[in-house]
Amino acid sequence: MTQAAIQPVPDQPAPVSAIDLRKEFEAVDIASVLAQLDRELIGLVPVKTRIREIASLLLVERIRQKMALATTFPTLHMSFTGNPGTGKTTVAMRMAGILHRLGFVRRGHVISVTRDDLVGQYIGHTAPKTKEILKKAMGGVLFIDEAYYLYRPENERDYGQEAIEILLQVMESQREDLVVILAGYGDRMEKFFQSNPGFRSRIAHHIDFPDYAESELMAIAELMLTEQNYRFSAEAREAFIRYIAVRKTQPLFSNARSIRNALDRIRLRQANRIVAKLDRTLTCDDVMSIEAGDVLASRVFAEGAAKGA
Ligand SMILES: Nc1ncnc2c1ncn2[C@@H]1O[C@H](COP(=O)(O)OP(=O)(O)OP(=O)(O)O)[C@@H](O)[C@H]1O
Ligand SMILES: [Mg+2]
Numbered sequence: 001m002t003q004a005a006i007q008p009v010p011d012q013p014a015p016v017s018a019i020d021l022r023k024e025f026e027a028v029d030i031a032s033v034l035a036q037l038d039r040e041l042i043g044l045v046p047v048k049t050r051i052r053e054i055a056s057l058l059l060v061e062r063i064r065q066k067m068a069l070a071t072t073f074p075t076l077h078m079s080f081t082g083n084p085g086t087g088k089t090t091v092a093m094r095m096a097g098i099l100h101r102l103g104f105v106r107r108g109h110v111i112s113v114t115r116d117d118l119v120g121q122y123i124g125h126t127a128p129k130t131k132e133i134l135k136k137a138m139g140g141v142l143f144i145d146e147a148y149y150l151y152r153p154e155n156e157r158d159y160g161q162e163a164i165e166i167l168l169q170v171m172e173s174q175r176e177d178l179v180v181i182l183a184g185y186g187d188r189m190e191k192f193f194q195s196n197p198g199f200r201s202r203i204a205h206h207i208d209f210p211d212y213a214e215s216e217l218m219a220i221a222e223l224m225l226t227e228q229n230y231r232f233s234a235e236a237r238e239a240f241i242r243y244i245a246v247r248k249t250q251p252l253f254s255n256a257r258s259i260r261n262a263l264d265r266i267r268l269r270q271a272n273r274i275v276a277k278l279d280r281t282l283t284c285d286d287v288m289s290i291e292a293g294d295v296l297a298s299r300v301f302a303e304g305a306a307k308g309a
Contacts, residue, residue, distance in 0.1 A: 015068035024063055028101050030055050037094055042223060043216040044087055050207050051091075051098065058102040073176045075204040076104060079147075079193075080183040082209025085257030088183045089145065091209075096141040099179055106139035106177065113142065115149040118163040126159040130166045138177050147182035147199075148192035168198045175202075212255050217244045221259050225290070230267065235292035247300050262298070269294045 025031065034055065037048060057074065064070040076099065080088040093110055100108025113133055120126040134142065144150070144167075152158040171180050182189070182199065186208065193200040212220065218241055225231055232240060240262075247258060270290055274282065 016066050019063050019066060021063075025059060028059065028062070028103070030059065030098065030101060033094075033098055033101060040223075041087060041090065041094075042219045043212055044091070044209065047087070047091060047207055047209055050205065051095070054205060055098055055102065058099070058104055062103060074104075075175060075202065076179045077171055077175070077203045078179070078181045078205040078207060079189060079199075079203050080181060080207050080209060081186040081189045083185060083211055083255060085255035085259075086209035086211060087256060088209055089143070091207075092141065092143045092181050092183065095181065096179075099141065105141065105179060109137075109140040111137040111140065111142050112145065114145050115160065115163075118144075118150065118167075119159045121159075123159075126162040127166060130163045134166070134170050134174075134178070138174070141179045141181055143181045143183065146184045146188075148184050148188045151192055151195055153195065164196060164199075168202065171199075171202045214241070214244050214248065217248075217256070217259050220256050221263060224260060224263055228263075228267075230263075230270075230288055230290055232290050232295075233292065236290045236295050239292045239295035243295055243298060243300060250300065250303060262300075265298065266290055266294050269297055 034048075034052060037051065041048070054076075061070060061074055078095070080092060082088055089112070092112075096105065096108050096110045099105045111133060117133055118126070118130045120129050150160040150164055150167075152160055167180065170178065180202075182203070184192070221240060221244075222232070243262065244259075247253060247262065252258075267290075273291070273294060274286065
C-alpha cells in the first residue's frame with residue numbers, strides 16, 4: 001500500500017534507528033522504473049541524471065521519515081523547459097509514476113492542462129474552473145503545458161491572473177498532496193518566471209530538455225520502428241540519416257515529434273507500395289521492411305533540393 005510518506009499515520013511502527021538500505025531500495029522497485037526510463041527514452045542524459053537525483057532524495061526522505069527525522073515535506077514542484085518534441089510531456093507522465101512508487105503522491109495520475117482548462121471566458125468562471133482541475137489532480141501530478149499563456153500582461157484584467165493566484169496558493173498549502181509541473185519553451189518560461197516570481201520560488205526542480213543530436217534522432221526512429229514491428233532496410237537507414245540532416249534545417253522542426261510524424265508518413269508510403277502489387281505472396285519481412293524509396297519520396301528532400309540543401 002502506498003500512502004503519503006511524511007504524514008504520520010496513527011498505527012505506524014515506532015521510529016527505527018537503522019535501516020537496510022538495499023531492502024528499502026528494492027521495496028520501492030525504483031531501479032526498474034529508472035531502467036525502463038533508460039531503455040525507452042533515448043539520450044536526455046541531463047534529464048535522467050536529475051530524475052535519479054530526485055529519486056535518491058525521495059528514497060532518503062522516506063528513510064528519514066521511518067527514523068522520525070523528516071521535518072518538512074520536500075517541495076516537488078518542477079518546471080520542464082525545452083524546444084518542441086524534446087520529451088517534456090513524456091517525462092512528466094513517467095515522473096508521476098516515480099513519485100507514486102516512492103509514496104510521495106497517493107494516486108500517481110497526471111492531469112494535463114493548458115490555459116483554456118483553467119481560465120474562464122467570463123467574470124466568475126475562472127476560480128471554479130481552476131478549482132475543479134485542482135480537485136481532479138489532487139494525489140497526483142498537475143501538468144500545465146505552455147504555462148506562460150496563463151499570464152497575459154497586455155490584458156489589464158486578464159482572468160489568467162486569478163488562476164495564477166489560486167495555483168500559487170495551492171502549490172504552497174497542498175504541496176504534500178499535489179505536484180505541479182510547468183512546461184514550456186525555455187525563453188518564454190524564463191520571462192514568465194521573471195514576471196511571476198511566486199512560481200519560481202515554489203519550484204524546486206528546474207529541468208532543461210536539450211535538443212536531440214542527429215544520432216539520437218536516428219536512435220529514436222529505430223526505437224519507434226522496433227516498437228511497431230517495422231525496420232529499415234540498410235538503404236532506407238542511410239536515406240533516413242540524410243532525411244534527418246535535411247529536416248533539421250527546415251522550419252517547424254520539432255525533434256522527436258518530427259521523427260514520429262515522418263515515420264507515420266513513411267508507413268503510409270510503404271503500405272501504398274505494397275498494395276500496388278497485388279498478385280504475390282507477402283512475407284512478414286515484406287510488411288516489416290521500410291525501403292529506401294519509402295523514405296526518399298518525402299517532400300522534405302524536394303524542398304531541401306529546391307533550397308540547394
Ligand atoms: N528521448 C526520447 N526517446 C524516445 N522517444 C521520444 C523521446 N523524446 C520524445 N519522444 C517521443 O517524441 C514525441 C514527442 O515527445 P513529447 O510529446 O514528450 O515532447 P514535448 O517536449 O512535450 O513536445 P511539445 O513541446 O511540443 O509539447 C512522443 O511521441 C515521444 O514518445
Ligand atoms: Mg508536450
